[in-house]
Amino acid sequence: xxxxxxxxxxxxxxxxxxxxxxxxxxxxxxxxxxxxxxxxxxxxxxxxxxxxxxxxxxxxxxxxxxxxxxxxxxxxxxxxxxxxxxxxxxxxxxxxxxxxxxxxxxxxxxxxxxxxxxxxxxxxxxxxxxxxxxxxxxxxxxxxxxxxxxxxxxxxxxxxxxxxxxxxxxxxxxxxxxxxxxxxxxxxxxxxxxxxxxxxxx
Amino acid sequence: xxxxxxxxxxxxxxxxxxxxxxxxxxxxxxxxxxxxxxxxxxxxxxxxxxxxxxxxxxxxxxxxxxxxxxxxxxxxxxxxxxxxxxxxxxxxxxxxxxxxxxxxxxxxxxxxxxxxxxxxxxxxxxxxxxxxxxxxxxxxxxxxxxxxxxxxxxxxxxxxxxxxxxxxxxxxxxxxxxxxxxxxx
Numbered sequence: 001x002x003x004x005x006x007x008x009x010x011x012x013x014x015x016x017x018x019x020x021x022x023x024x025x026x027x028x029x030x031x032x033x034x035x036x037x038x039x040x041x042x043x044x045x046x047x048x049x050x051x052x053x054x055x056x057x058x059x060x061x062x063x064x065x066x067x068x069x070x071x072x073x074x075x076x077x078x079x080x081x082x083x084x085x086x087x088x089x090x091x092x093x094x095x096x097x098x099x100x101x102x103x104x105x106x107x108x109x110x111x112x113x114x115x116x117x118x119x120x121x122x123x124x125x126x127x128x129x130x131x132x133x134x135x136x137x138x139x140x141x142x143x144x145x146x147x148x149x150x151x152x153x154x155x156x157x158x159x160x161x162x163x164x165x166x167x168x169x170x171x172x173x174x175x176x177x178x179x180x181x182x183x184x185x186x187x188x189x190x191x192x193x194x195x196x197x198x199x200x201x202x
Numbered sequence: 203x204x205x206x207x208x209x210x211x212x213x214x215x216x217x218x219x220x221x222x223x224x225x226x227x228x229x230x231x232x233x234x235x236x237x238x239x240x241x242x243x244x245x246x247x248x249x250x251x252x253x254x255x256x257x258x259x260x261x262x263x264x265x266x267x268x269x270x271x272x273x274x275x276x277x278x279x280x281x282x283x284x285x286x287x288x289x290x291x292x293x294x295x296x297x298x299x300x301x302x303x304x305x306x307x308x309x310x311x312x313x314x315x316x317x318x319x320x321x322x323x324x325x326x327x328x329x330x331x332x333x334x335x336x337x338x339x340x341x342x343x344x345x346x347x348x349x350x351x352x353x354x355x356x357x358x359x360x361x362x363x364x365x366x367x368x369x370x371x372x373x374x375x376x377x378x379x380x381x382x383x384x385x386x387x
Binding site for chain 1: 218222251252260268277287321322325338371375378
């Protein structure tokens with residue numbers, strides 16, 4: 001392995017152009033590291049804020065609801081906001097990015113774990129993300145229909161709303177479970193291909 | 203409290219000093235490594251900055267269990283692999299032209315220099331086309347790391363590294379010969 005041949009000469013003879021000076025590169029490194037931390041903090045904050053807003057809006061609607069069924073439905077949606085936020089904070093975080101100072105084999109395993117975790121999360125989105133608020137909305141709609149028909153009003157606006165949010169939920173389901181999960185599976189396969197071109201699977 | 207802040211400042215200053223020392227020492231090697239992963243100058247610079255950021259983040263946790271060199275190469279290669287996967291995805295959408303690492307100087311021996319530069323371009327392109335594991339082994343070998351050091355960086359046993367290297371080196375030489383034969387026609 002120690003022979004210094006043409007390949008070594010070509011390799012070591014490469015001039016890579018003027019790299020950034022140490023101090024400049026340090027400034028860039030610190031800025032990039034800080035930007036990464038800011039992104040994570042912002043994402044966590046957005047998730048919490050989203051959950052709180054949904055919970056507040058539907059708690060208010062529950063308070064305004066005309067009957068127990070609608071109130072129960074709205075409260076369920078409000079609780080779902082809190083639940084989803086909790087779930088995302090508790091389980092939704094991807095396993096921490098693998099420390100880059102691991103050897104290649106460990107790093108690959110950690111990356112694969114990260115992908116598997118994300119794929120599992122997306123595949124289960126219907127249970128922890130979609131079902132609770134959807135059931136709540138259905139109950140609330142049923143309660144509102146009941147209240148409107150009792151007053152002799154048309155139920156059509158509620159039925160149209162049901163159709164619209166059902167379509168939205170179905171789209172979100174497809175987006176997560178089919179589209180996003182497939183994209184991640186492709187990334188995982190690319191990683192495997194890069195790492196184990198002869199095996200294809202770890 | 204004042205002592206705590208002073209201690210933090212001292213710690214920060216020593217991290218900065220360590221970063222600068224490591225970077226100054228390994229900048230040329232990291233530049234070559236970037237060339238083995240990214241074809242365009244823009245991507246290489248971006249990759250170098252990513253590696254520098256990862257180095258800065260990892261520095262406080264460095265415990266000297268591994269040698270500084272193997273520790274740095276682990277970080278650099280792992281960052282490069284993940285960054286390359288992103289760049290490859292981007293490259294599938296927009297085909298970026300390859301930028302030569304550096305223009306050869308003109309003057310006496312310019313022809314020799316051009317020839318060497320062309321071979322170098324072929325070598326780097328061939329290395330970039332290798333699977334990640336082989337690419338990593340190749341770069342480490344060409345940077346002069348021993349079999350044991352390569353094992354420490356990759357986690358692949360020294361014997362397996364030697365076997366792979368024999369195959370890879372033959373492949374790289376073949377790539378250069380094929381290109382030379384093509385140009386000579």
